[in-house]
Amino acid sequence: MGRPDGVVDWGFFSDCTVEENIAIISLYGTEVALCFFLVFLWIDIEAQFILVDVHRRQVLISTLIFSVHFISEGQEGKPCSQPNAPTNSIFIVSLQVSTMATTSAQYVVLSGKKFPSRVLNLQTMLMEDLELSRGYSGNLQEQLAVFRTPETSIFNDDENIDLQSETAGEHNAVTGSVEIKTYSEFPAIQQSVRQQVFSILIHLKAPKYLDSMSSRAPLDLVTVLDVSGSMSGIKLALLKRAMSFVIQTLGPNDRLSVIAFSSTARRLFPLRRMTLTGRQQALQAISSLVASGGTNIAEGLKKGAKVVEDRRLKNSVCSIILLSDGQDTHTFLSSDEAEINYSTFVPPSILPGTGHHVQIHTFGFGTDHDSAAMHAIAEISNGTFSFIDAEGSIQDAFAQCIGGLLSVVVKDMRLCIKCIDEGVSLTSIKSGSYASQVARNERSGSVDIGDLYADEERGFLITLHVPAAQGQTVLIKPTCTYLDAITMENIQLNGEEVTIQRPAYCVDCEMSPEVEREWHRAQTTEDMSAARSAAEDGFFPQAVSILESRRRILEFHAAQSSDSQFLALIKELREMQDRVESRQRYEESGRAYMLSGLSSHSWQRATARGDSTELTTLIHTYQTPSMVDMLQRSQTILPSVVEMLNPSPTVTPPKYFSSHLPTSRHIA
Structure with missing residues (x-):
């Protein structure tokens, strides 16, 4: 294709998305944001734009000359002068930057003539946040060359682990061991009663x-x-x-891919x-990401x-x-949703019970993600599903998850339960999503718990048949076996x-107030x-009724007792009722919100979700101190970003609940 002298051809692009009158165009590692009418309606338009060099933190006022050409069916065509170009058009954009001495670095157009006010308001935040490589020097392509080598058929090129540094801090890393406490529903049963x-x-x-x-x-x-x-656009910038x-x-002993x-x-x-x-x-590699396809x-x-x-080598903790x-546009192109088998998303090699099992913690971003698929992937792999409703909350959601992963103290935990006196039998174990089993003779059972973060708690409600007896x-x-995550010692x-x-x-x-509280949480x-099943079948009034009935019992x-956990569950149920009252509300956010809540309760582990401001201070009952610390670090770094993009944060530090719920019952 011919082009004017002095104009640099930045290559092909085949994916152009339009959002709020802005087209985000990916050009070989460069994101260029333009008013979309410049791309589709005119050619050889001259406009003033502000460019930010994300590596050198410089603002450059430059004149860009865009030559837009249209290609159809593989043939070079005439310049496009009409707005009705085919959807699958391929454009060639040529540009000339009159005041730039180099084109080797990445540049991002932040604002220009006639840009919407929303983009102008975000200009300052983006100028701060898009610089992911501090202190960059030298040619960008040379710096990134190590990341652009052809992929091998086997990924055994992981960096060596520094074993000496790893073992240096093993001693006194944690205090104590896992605590086991039991609470009986009642302290006594009449001797003649079965x-x-x-x-x-x-x-x-x-x-x-x-x-x-340090340890x-x-x-x-x-x-x-x-x-x-x-x-x-903004999504990719916030992800970066x-x-x-x-x-x-x-840390230096952690590895990332x-x-x-x-x-x-x-x-x-x-x-x-x-x-x-x-x-x-790694920062430079992340900054090179572009969105397309x-x-x-x-x-x-x-x-x-x-x-x-x-x-080749393994750190003691691993996660995806x-x-x-x-929505996935490749795996299930024509399948009926009711028949989709989401297990095909998860490679068999990392499923529970395999030598390479690893948890997948999934994050659904925005209102258009496939929450059913993301939740299923997490459930299959024993991970959690988080719903990121507001764009500005993505970093906080990641921070909470990382806070847990960087504080694993227990691995491969298994709880075993053995009945002692004759006639006592184990009839059920309420374990949520954790795999559990009861022996055929009902004299023993077990729960596979897996990993625990520091200070993390788990509660399992079991039911027994108790025979008549005298005295006591x-x-x-109960017994537990697990690996110390730091020393890898069997305990x-x-x-x-x-x-x-x-x-x-x-x-x-x-x-027992502890038993009462756990019973209500499980119910x-x-x-x-x-309620979610009813909503999936289109019975939204029934879904609301189920949640309403449970809420009244808790009220x-x-x-x-004014128990804080009851109050939190009440507020959570009320939030769910609001999100399942209609098909529109349910598909917009209700499904994702409910699935994230179910993931949290079934694994007894904190997840992020699109809560209202009033609710966030109450419902995160499973947050650990390490999660809270990491979350506070995230919110301290750029609080203005959270305020600007996320007036309703999805995750907040918790309020801890009291343990007092006096309840009387007559024992016959």
Whole structure:
């Protein structure tokens, strides 16, 4: 194609998205934002734009001359002078920058004539946040060359682990061991009574860190990031900022690999230690991301799983983070939604029970993501699903998750329950999403818990059949086995036997508030699931009714005790009711909100979700101190960004709940 002398051809682009009168165009690693009428209606338009060199932090006022040409069916055509170009058009953009001495660095157009006021308001924030590589010097292409080598068939090029540095801080890393506490529904049962359903709460709490920053288990983290066309513009800028926070948070013993996917997937770099050099190179690789193409989640996860499976060396903690803002456009192109098998998204090599099992923590970004798929991927892999409703909350959501992953103290935990006295039988275990089993003879059972973060807690409600007896009855003995995540030492922990008294006559005694609270939490979770099923079938009034009934039960108990956890569940149910009242509300945010809540309650682990401002201070009952600390660090760095883009944050530091709920019941 002919072009004017002195005009630099920046290449082809085939994906152009229009949002609020702005076209975001990807040109070989460069994002250029233009008023869309400049692209589609006129040619050879001259306009003044402000450009920011994201590596040198310079603002350049330049004159850009755009020559827009139209190509149809592989043939070079005449300049496009009409707004009705075909949807799949390929444009060639030639530009001349009159005051720039070099074109080797990346430039991002932030504002220009006739740009919407919303973009102008974000100009200052973007100028601060798009600079991901501080202190950049030299040629960008040379700096990024290490990340652009052809992919090999086997990803065994992970960077070596510094074992000497890793073991230096092992001693005194945590204080104590896992705590096991048990709470019987009642302290006594009349000796002549055979109790068919008797509840016991088994409560576990992970140890604390003495120093969470200097002594912890190192992490292998693989982030699988959606860079499809729908992520263009502010979304991609905020994703880069969030990844910058993650990179700066990881330590020199942690390793990071990044997979970027759109229609296909590409590994930006192998597992690399986040030393000073590693961080700088990772930041530069992240800054090179551009948005284009479709959404192929399965291909992204396949490549992420391969990084985990093929690595030569292993840090003691490993996880995958998946973020997407859209529907998969490749895996299920013509399938009926009711028949979709989401397990095909997750590579078999990393499923639970395999030697390379790794949790996938998924993040659905915005209102258009496939929350059903993202939730299913998390459930299948024993991970969590978070809903990022507001654009400005992506960094906070990542921060909360990273705060947990960087504080793992327990691995491969398994809870075992053994019935002691004759006639006592184990009838059920309420374990949420955790795999549990009860022996055929009902004399024992187990729960596979997996990893625990520092200070993290788990509660499992079991039910027993208790025979008639005199004196006292020894019901169960709980035990735990797990690996210390830092020393990798096998630990077995024996809990105390659970005993109840058997008086000759009936007695009045109070029900355990801990058992009462856990029972209501479990029942509320089941009702949330039932309401979601009703909403999926289109029965929105029924979904509202289910949530309303459970909310009234909780309000009755809360009126007697003012228990904070009851109040939090009440507010959460009210929020869900509002989001399932109509099909529009449910599809807009209700489905994602409910699935994120179910993920949190079923795994008893904090997730981010699109809560209202009043609710966020109450419902995050599973946040650990490490999560709160990391979240506060995130919000301290650029609070103005959160205020500008996210007036309703999805995650906030928690209020801790009291443990007092006096309830009386007559024992016959």
